Amino acid sequence: MRHILNLPFEIYLRIVLSMIAGIIMGSERTIYNKPAGIRTFSLVSLGSTLIMLLSVxxxxxxxxxxxxxxxxxxxxxxxxxxxxGAGVIWNSKNGVKxxxxxxxxxxxxSAIGMALGVGMYDLVVxxxxxxxxxxRIGHIMGKYTRNKVKREHAPEQMK
Known part of the structure; x- marks a missing residue:
């Protein structure tokens, strides 16, 4: 079954799923106001998928x-x-951390995009x-450790 660009339907599916995967993965970073978000993640995923499709x-x-x-x-x-990735770390204002x-x-x-490029949907999920x-576990543990540090360093009357 071929469409507009004379490509098989599965190629369209891989590209669209790659964009969706990038949006889903980038949304978590956007919610927490991190340096790379939906656009960056979607473009990385789409680029990796496209390169794998071209290669295959x-x-x-x-x-x-x-x-x-x-x-x-x-x-x-x-x-x-x-x-x-090095650019994301290097441009950080608060140190390498x-x-x-x-x-x-x-x-x-990027690996998710590559997997979608070769049709490994179950692996991607x-x-x-x-x-x-x-x-999620990282966010929960981060809140727990931050709260513990605050309590340990709080003035005596607040304990």
């Missing part, structure tokens, strides 16, 4: 019969995302659930 289907679409390893491109995506989680999430959302669990 590009030569075939051009009629090239060469033996191509599409997963060599995946390694290049990972390297490129490292530069974006700020931005590391955002950089790590950008790295993972599992990873996104795991990421949300990690982020």
């Amino acid at each position: 289907y590009g030569a075939e679409r051009l009629g090239i019969k060469a033996e191509v390893d599409p997963f060599r491109v995946a390694a290049q995506i990972v390297s490129g995302i490292g530069f974006i 700020r931005g590391i989680t955002t950089a790590a999430e950008l790295w993972v959302v 599992l990873v996104m659930v795991c990421i949300f669990m990690v982020m």
Whole structure:
């Protein structure tokens, strides 16, 4: 089944799901007013999906019969995302400590985009659930430790 751009429906599905995954992943960062949010996460996911699609289907679409390893491109995506992640950390105003989680999430959302590019939908769902669990537990633990530190350092009359 082909559509407007003469592409199979599954290619459209992968692109749209990649955008949705980026929006979902970036929304958590946007809610907490972090340096990268919905737009950044969606673009990283979409870019990774597009590059994987080009790698997997590009030569075939051009009629090239060469033996191509599409997963060599995946390694290049990972390297490129490292530069974006470093920029998120480097530009932080409060020291290197700020931005590391955002950089790590950008790295993972890039992998989500790559997985969508090759059609691994079930893996994407599992990873996104795991990421949300990690982020939620991290927020809960962060509040607990901040509150504990405040209580320990509070003046005696407040204890």
